[in-house]
Amino acid sequence: MGACSSKHEDTHLPVIKRNNCTDMEQSTKKNDPNVARKRWSFLALYTRGPAYYFFSRKSSSPATNGKTNPTVRRFFRRAFQPLTRAQHMKAVLARRHGEGKEGNVRLNKSFGFSKHIRHKCEIGEEVGKGHFGHTHRAKFKKGEHKGQQVAVKIIPKSKFS
Numbered sequence: 001m002g003a004c005s006s007k008h009e010d011t012h013l014p015v016i017k018r019n020n021c022t023d024m025e026q027s028t029k030k031n032d033p034n035v036a037r038k039r040w041s042f043l044a045l046y047t048r049g050p051a052y053y054f055f056s057r058k059s060s061s062p063a064t065n066g067k068t069n070p071t072v073r074r075f076f077r078r079a080f081q082p083l084t085r086a087q088h089m090k091a092v093l094a095r096r097h098g099e100g101k102e103g104n105v106r107l108n109k110s111f112g113f114s115k116h117i118r119h120k121c122e123i124g125e126e127v128g129k130g131h132f133g134h135t136h137r138a139k140f141k142k143g144e145h146k147g148q149q150v151a152v153k154i155i156p157k158s159k160f161s
């Protein structure tokens, strides 16, 4: 009827009319999202799951009333706290010694020399610096290694806590 008008009538092109609308109008109605939504609204199963709202950044859950949940975001942004220097050192040593698979690893402090190393060695100048300590040139004063030049790495006790 009068509600459906077409440009084709002006240009005298053949127009096939069906249900008072042209084919062109039928196709535009098909592409209209409102029409499509109405048509499929009876399917209650066609809804987004909670995982969609949980993981998508742009959309927000209807439960939060359009507002984002900062706690959830913060949780996902930083899943693990960064290791402290001591924890890092423990992890490195555990990996080096092939431990860590059991879970609870204890740091082995039985290596190296006691604080009386200066009685045994003559400690010279610093030759380098590592992550955890500094390395010095040293020479044994007594014992089976007397006269031998070595490099001694000094790790402060604070790094072991």
Ligand SMILES: Nc1ncnc2c1ncn2[C@@H]1O[C@H](COP(=O)(O)OP(=O)(O)OP(=O)(O)O)[C@@H](O)[C@H]1O
Pocket: 127, 128, 129, 130, 131, 132, 133, 134, 135, 150, 151, 153
């Ligand atoms: N035997 C050596 N002779 C000469 N220089 C050395 C010797 N051992 C270490 N150094 C010097 O000391 C620096 C630091 O050595 P270190 O072993 O502490 O390094 P690192 O393993 O990287 O340290 P970290 O394990 O603490 O991260 C080296 O870069 C090197 O220049």
